[in-house]
Amino acid sequence: MDTLALLADGFAIALTPQNLFLAVMGCFLGTLMGALPGLGPANGVAILIPIAFSLGLGPVASLILLVSVYYGAMYGGRISSILLNIPGDEPAMMTCLDGYPMAQQGKAGEALSLSGVASFVGAFFATCGLVILAPQLVKVALLFGPAEYFVLFTVAFATLGGISSTNQAKSAFAAALGLGIAMIGSDSQTGSQRFTFDHIHLYDGIDFLIAIVGLFALSEVFIFLEHHRGGAVGSAKATKVGRIMPDFAMIKRCIPSMARGTGLGFFSGVLPGAGASLGSFLAYSLEKQTVDRDGKTFGKGDPRGVAAPEAGNNAASGGALVPMLALGVPGSGTTAVLLAVLLQLNITPGPLLFQKNPDVVWGLIASLFIANFILLAMNIPLVGIFTRVLMVPTRILMPIVAMISFVGIYSITGSSFDVMLMVGFGIMGWVLRKLDVSLVPVILGILLGNQMEVNLRRAMTISDGDWLILVGSPLAIILWGVAITGFVLPMLMGRRMKKRMEAARNEEEFVGD
Amino acid sequence: MGGHIMFAKFARIGAVAVTATLATVTASTAQDFQPENPQCIAPSNPGGGWDFICRTTARYLFDLGVIEDSMQVTNMSGGGGGVAFAHVSKERNEDNNLIVAASMSTSARIAQGIYEGAVQDDVHFLATFGAEYGAIAVRADSEFETLTQMMDAILADPRSVGIAGGSSVGSFDHIKPMLVAREAGLDDVTKMKYVSFDGGGEAMTGLLSGSVEALSGDFSEMLGFLESGDIRIIGIMAPERLESFPDIPTAREQGYDVVGANWRGLYMPAGASDEAKEFWSNAIQTMAEDPGFQATLEEAAIAPFNNFGDDMHDFVAGSIADIEKLSREIGIIE
């Protein structure tokens, strides 16, 4: 009850006309920046920091603006995933897999509004979780030592097999490629340079944004160039938008998926270092293994494949606030930026934050709830406008997308080397797609590679080289169980599916894809 | 012993610097230079000591009206600050609108040659404005009540105590416990178990989660967790007990004569114009003299410690020479 009273105080702080206006502005700008490839929530918040300070906003008002941008960007990332097959930010990567096929089937409107609802569910319950469970969750996060983190990342890679039903060796290759790219730069443990060849731009490694924008957005441009040259298809093919509201039956069918996605995403968010990408990834891959073991519908426009990762990624963004507020440890790139904001406002997150600055904490939580409702209210009607994007002929849309990608990267890194690197990734992405190599594992490798390695090395330092530390706690053993199940299941299922497919082929003498 | 020298230099140069400051502050006029879109690079992720320097400086310079445009803080982590150092010295050598957070770690890494052939004069060291002492902490329920108990355990088996720190092997966080162990009589201090984390915050979770037994870091990073009762500080590397925290024992009173002070300051590109260098030096002086800023430092458990101009150059040179000597003695560099 005490919590509720504090929360009510928070709402009283957040619900002034000025703060409401800031929340609406933040949600809108955040959605926009989330939707633009190259600009994600972390940059979105970082970009608006100077604006918040030059407007002379107080701590609570600045925070309201910035968390609205944060949640807005998490919502917005899905829009370009669904409409263009280009993730607006890295956690939205998984939404491409089923969102884009839905759009191609003329269900863009439904995919957008369904994912909007899923985002709301994920973010709403995660915020509730933040209110009720924050102190307990910190204890859960502290159960994870380096060994447990290593096993957790292993789970992510082990379940990769379930993502694409094609050649498993190619998935493994893609993951290794991503891990290999992640190794570039200074080794955080010893400071040694690895694979940098004395090139200063590589000292800090390759930013995953460069990789994701190159691999997804630019390769998409190349694919269009290849197929749509001459504009014959480009202008004629105006994609059908379909109905705006998903029918209730579809949402109802997706409720269990959203629930599972929310749980997994929130959990991943709470663990510092795992973050939203892992949340949406696990939500998708485990959802697929739960409801679509034979790989019949996922990847071909299954609404559940949109609902689960969207709920997951937005739940993770709520969960990531737990370690940030209670321990001062950011769980993702965006919370790192938010942490910086708090520090600049002279508020030090940590175990005493809830006692020392209750107005800030509860004002922040209240504004999360408000942002969430604004976003839901804003996103459903906006679906109609977003889908207009598809009315723009591809021959004009694609170059614009390419240029926005360039601008996004250049304005963040300020170096043309990074932009060139992005073109390189674009070419690589095109070749890999041609060869039917899935791009998701590459990104996952880049995102998680360093964390995975560093935690393994920390664990081994702690144990003095005794590998048994990796199975040294009940938690680690449970996680290994999940990893092994996730690795073996799709293999067995894949074999079963192949047999079935062959049988079907023989019966119907049907050839084609 | 090494620490002793370090502190003596701190105190002496500090005193000289303050008098010099007072003499010149009225004479300085660099009104002809006003930075446009100024930027402060924090060579670490948000939340660390360097980040604090940039955020605080950005806020006070703008609030005090020293700069007209608000200052953008950019985090450029990597290579223990080496990425930012190389970026500034190689790519933005003539940028008048750029300042970079620096600390003891910066001079330590220059001394150890970690910044690939970098020397002090590759950049222009502007000023220091504060310093704080290193400390060693354990969990509140730890078996170690004193630093002596911990050192006894390390002497018996150097691998039995894992010590977390916020930066890589050989960094100042790592050197501090090695110095204490050397004082305690450990022959090969490189045998000790040091676990490197990404920043002080992560190192703290390493300690709290029980992955390691102790934490070596700066006092200010531990303050919140000390007050909440999660950790116990068993030794602070100050010459004597802190006034505001009289219960925390020093390393020295437990028989380990080690003083480890971490200064906080800023550098800028060496090729910037003289007007710009003077402007920024004056700007930081103005900030250092502001009562509000001093209160912020005190809140963060950082003591005022001012060096400007030529004093700053000599101070950094002295600091680099000290660390080089120490690193050689410990065996970090040959």
Place this chain on the structure above:
Amino acid sequence: MSDRIFGGFGLALAIFYIWAASIIKDSFMVDVVGPRAFPYIVGTIIALCSLYFILRPDDEPEWPHMREFTEIVFAAAVMFAYCFALPELGFVISTIFATAYLTWRLGTAPLWSFVVGLGTSVGIYVVFHLILGLALAEGPLGF
């Protein structure tokens, strides 16, 4: 065949990667695992997968014809040129030409392509630079 070439390429990459890992310099103290172990594992996985591609290639993908292929090469070249032009010509001018080229090659009439290029360039400049305050490349004309 494509998969076999791909496998060969992957094998070469793996060998190069493992070689590059072997020349990583050690610092004075190395943890138990060290900075080279993980790259070796990664290199080995790449090599094993590549061998698999060589031995059991998938069906041949549909490669573009020479004309489409040239298109892609040229588009990539224009993008690289754009990177070089950014610091020299500034954002607005470089972007007009790069966008116009891509729009033209995707089948818009040359004049209209130029208009689209101009619109895109100015539009992005207004939104990103003037409204959001992001730093874009400055050319000799200041934009």
